[in-house]
Amino acid sequence: MKEFNENAYENIRKPVIKGRAEALSLKSPPPKGDVLLELKAFRDFLRDRGYRVTKEREAIAETILRNRDHFDVDELFLSLRTKTPISKASIYRAIPLLIESGVLAEVYLENGHMHYERVYGREHHSHLRCVKCHSILEFSAPELTTIEKRITKQEGFKSEGHKFEIWGLCAACQAEKN
Amino acid sequence: MKEFNENAYENIRKPVIKGRAEALSLKSPPPKGDVLLELKAFRDFLRDRGYRVTKEREAIAETILRNRDHFDVDELFLSLRTKTPISKASIYRAIPLLIESGVLAEVYLENGHMHYERVYGREHHSHLRCVKCHSILEFSAPELTTIEKRITKQEGFKSEGHKFEIWGLCAACQAEKN
DNA sequence: ATCATTGCAAAAGCTTTGCATAAGA
């Protein structure tokens, strides 16, 4: 076993503070939607790190890679359950690995629990959140990276990522009377 | 009692989704640091809305207005406890009022609990967070507002606020060996 | 054959809430 993998759980289970994934084997994303390739990359990531490739981890990764971009643990759990028996504990334990591998990212907290999004093979983007209907609109704003660079240089900071979020009322909700 | 205040708790207790405060009586901030004036504005806000001015709410507001910019509920609780008896329940129940009045804002979740910052009388700003030592650096980037306006106009969104955050390693933590 | 991973149930930790009492208006 590789030495850096001693106490793998110890290292991996620390609370995940929002962090842009530092993909390892996942460094060169395949064309979007190539789930098989993406899954292989995730397996390679596990092996590289000395983690075991289990059917649970594969099922979790595959479900995420095939499904909708935004979700929470419960949705993922229910979605997995229709296909294979799995416990929530395994999902919670897999999430840090998925984040570390660059498959997932935490996006925001709502109603007391975290929401995630699949990031592997997708462009970096920001979110517009409707505070009424909870819908999410995505957008890109390249200037954000420029700002990130300027500020971090100025402060001697080594950046690992940024997040920009706008909240308010979407067009549909403004139109409603109530 | 004012009609809009029926079921005040019902209305106010809903999960607070990050939202820039829409200050009411607090619309024209007094000079920074004028705690007495700020407190008066908070009392006016309570009265305007039909909420009661209690010594607990005053103590909470005063402690926030006099103290450090960033804190969590436990720090606030301990700080209050040295001066006056108070329960955490009252703090949790006061937070939505403080947010609504524009005194406070949620800033980020860390280690499973929310962190807040005093916003009343301060410039809007963004945060640089060190993922290692958890220090926070503040900065301003006016272009963010420009981006916010452009995107929301483009999407027909009615903006209520934005949040920009950069995370990584601060200068001090980069210097450390470990 | 080892030892990481799983599932289960229990524990943890933050936040909310029901209810009786206190206290604003």
Added chain:
DNA sequence: TCTTATGCAAAGCTTTTGCAATGAT
């Protein structure tokens, strides 16, 4: 006087964890 707010303890939730059993290497 009439309600709202407080305090306490209990409940609620999401997430984490201990442990015995399972399964990957």
